[in-house]
Amino acid sequence: MELWHGSPEIVWTPLRGLCRPYNDYGPGFYCTPYAELAREWACPQRGKDGIANRYELDLGGLGVLDLEAEGCSVLTWLAVLVSNRPVQVSSPIARDGMEYLRRVFGIDLEPYDVVRGYRADDSYFSFVRAFLNNTLSVAQVGRAMRLGGLGSQVMVRSELAFGRLCFRGYETVPACEYYPLRMCRDASARRAFQDERAAADLDGLYIRDILREEVGPDDPRIR
Incomplete structure (x- = not known):
């Protein structure tokens, strides 16, 4: 599997011990199968060129969790996210909802070597x-994520997977070209969020409904 990692620098040998603990899916090395996306990620600052690092990952014998697969709902992704990233909640329903997601929809990542799923930068965290x-329904979150177009990421998390990750080269990414593309993608995600927040989903399933009805992973309304 070909993977790309956008960075301000060349990453010859990714090291698990240097990974930050509070990323989307916990500590790991975050990549994408899409070269163009990595080029945008490499340029978070105007006027500062970045590096798109290319790798090959041998998936043979590795445990892979795909949060975009048929059997996973958006609530599965949300549960993994709130289990790994700090979330400031300001209401009892948000606090109880977060705990319910962790308990009912959460997945233990320990058996998995690689995790694939949506990317959750500041736009998606909105x-x-x-x-x-309780201001967006399950369906609205799913639509906003798809329309925002922030893309997929692949996280290499186990020592076994790190050992299978082989550096294959890099390219310098011009910020004058890719920083505007990154900002455009971010603006698209924010517009998708604002559009969904402005719409009324009168028949939608909200966190209050999930708590009250004790909705589980097999409920057809979350698919």
Whole structure:
């Protein structure tokens, strides 16, 4: 599997011990199968060129969790996210909703070597907070995530997977070209969020409904 990692620098040998603990899916090395996306990620600052690092990952024998697969709902992704990233909640329903997601929809990542799922930067985290505060339905979160187009990420998390990750080269990424593309993608995600927040989903399933009805992973309304 070909993977790309956008960074300000060349990452010859990713090290598990240097990974930050509070990322989307916990400590790991975050990549994407899409070269163009990595080029945008490499340029978070105007006027500062970045590096798109290319790797090969041998998936043979590795445990892979795909949070975008058929059997996973958006609530599964949300549960993994709030289990790994700190979330400031300001209401009892948001607090109870977060705990319910962790308990009912959460997945133990320990058996998995690699995790694939949606990317959750600040734009997507707005979706999470709005959902927990009962202002976005499950369907609206799903639509906003798809329309926002922030893309997929692949996280290499186990020592076994790190050992299978082989550096294959890099390219310098011009910020003059890719920083505007990154900002455009971010603006698209924010517009999708604002559009969904402005709409009324009168028949939608909200966090208050999930708590009251004790909705579980097999409920057809979350698919």
